[in-house]
Amino acid sequence: MTKVSVTVNGAARSGEVEPRTLLVEFLRVGLGLTGTHVGCDTSQCGACTVHLNGKPVKSCTMLALQADGQQVTTIEGVAKGDVLHPMQAAFKECHGLQCGFCTPGMVMSALGIVERHKADQLSEAVVRHELEGNLCRCTGYQGIVNAVLMGAKALGVKVV
Amino acid sequence: MHAFEYIRPASVADAAAKRSANDDSTYLAGGMTLIPTLKQRLAQPSQLLDLGGITELKGITLKDGVLTVGAMTSHADVAASSDVKKSIPALAVLAGSIGDPQVRDRGTLGGSIANSDPSADYPAAVVGLGATVHTNKRQISGDQFFKGLFETALEPGELIVKVSFPTPKRAAYMKFPNPASRYAVVGVMVAETATGIRVAVTGAGACAFRIPAMEAALAKSFSADAIKNITVPVSDMNNDMHATAEYRAHLVGVMAKRAIAAIA
Structure with a gap:
């Protein structure tokens, strides 16, 4: 076992892991942060998306030790207490989910889209293109795309 | 995954020394292919040498008409680089078309070409732009680099440091x-x-x-x-x-x- 120390949602967290432990396993099993989901375990569905140093990554396709000494944000770190983050509120408002399994990954990817486009502008086509790494089996995506656009707007991104 | 030892070398020299001391070790770049391969137990290295901590392998420079990209530079960084967009916009477009945003944040140029997946995008740039692959031992011309299915001119343990692309017209x-x-x-x-x-x-x-x-x-x-x-x-x-x-x-x-x- 090896010690891993990661700043998760702003707090220093550490644990003992096997080198082969995936980041998502460490988050879910080691730290009890079960908001990050494992959908496919083959880096396709994006349900496991978290931010590593501010950028969305698939936590099922990296080792916990690769995140050692770095910053991780999970869906649990997005809301401010009981107040939903504007992107979460937009998913609720736009009915951007049905079963909700993909939603944590969708929100983390949506925040990545906002981060990449905060200085320019965002269109529906760009949102659809940049959600390629996240799969939803229920909604048909329309509600999700609407939610990302509404959330982006609420966060000050110009939507065209 | 089978069990393995994980090491994060601090420099190219350190990584190469550890690799040559263990025939059974392998380099870990972005891991977008290697980690799925390990999960499927299609490979069983006893040791992973994570290149993620080696700063000399990262970065993009444009000098005298030559664009140089460090082996551990992510696809997302290549796609977003103003130097790449200015000198070889086609390379920025190519990097931005790989996988999805999450994959582009982790996947690297060096990892992609060392793997020589027949469907990977970067090999078309390395060959098509007449690039040169710089390793810790020598320089290999893009035309001589890819040898076959998942096969390159790299010798065991040889590590890609950077790739230089002459700016095309x-x-x-x-x-x-x-x-x-x-x-x-x-x-x-x-x-x-x-x-x-x-x-x-x-x-x-x-x-x-x-x-x-x-x-x-x-x-x-x-x-x-x-x-x-x-x-x-x-x-x-x-x-x-x-x-x-x-x-x-x-x-x-x-x-x-x-x-x-x-x-x-």
Whole structure:
């Protein structure tokens, strides 16, 4: 076992892991942060998306030790207490989910889209293109795309 | 995954020394192929040498008409780089078309070309732009780098440090992506370089390759029409569940013509 120390949602967290432990396993099993989901375990569905140093990554396709000494944000770190983050509120408002399994990954990817486009502008086509790494089996995506656009707007991104 | 030891070397020299001390160790770049491979137990290294902590392997520089990209630079960084967009916009487009945003944040140039996946995008750029691969031991020309299916000119333990791309006069990359994975079913880079026209194909064969007949025809007349009768042998094409060999051979012509149209 090896010690891993990661700043998760702003707090220093550490644990003992096997080198082969995936980041998502460490988050879910080691730290009890079960908001990050494992959908496919083959880096396709994006349900496991978290931010590593501010950028969305698939936590099922990296080792916990690769995140050692770095910053991780999970869906649990997005809301401010009981107040939903504007992107979460937009998913609720736009009915951007049905079963909700993909939603944590969708929100983390949506925040990545906002981060990449905060200085320019965002269109529906760009949102659809940049959600390629996240799969939803229920909604048909329309509600999700609407939610990302509404959330982006609420966060000050110009939507065209 | 089988168990392994994990080490994060601090420098290229440190990584190479550890690699040469253990025949059973392997380098871990972005891990976008290696980690899925380990999960499926298709590889069983006893030791992973994570290159993620080596700062000398990261970064993009543009100097004297040569764009140099560190081996551990992510696809997202290449796609967003103002130096890349300014000097070789086709390379930024190519990097931005790999996988999805999360994959582009982790995947690296060095990892991609060291793997020589037949459907990877970067090999078309390395061959099509006449790049040079710099390793910890030597320089390898892009034309000599890819040797076959998942096979390169790299010797055991040899580590890619950076890749230098001479800025072409003009270039375009067009691919027919697999709609699920975004891997190239066929991708074609067409470039007019200081040493002539280059046409490089990925996705179609065992590894990236050039089409000299198209290059010669384009040197005489740079137009999509000039290559309309030039075909690649169906017997050299990959044939799998995504596309037949005949379809891939057809797509090579279509993607080449689209690339020419994009820059003509």
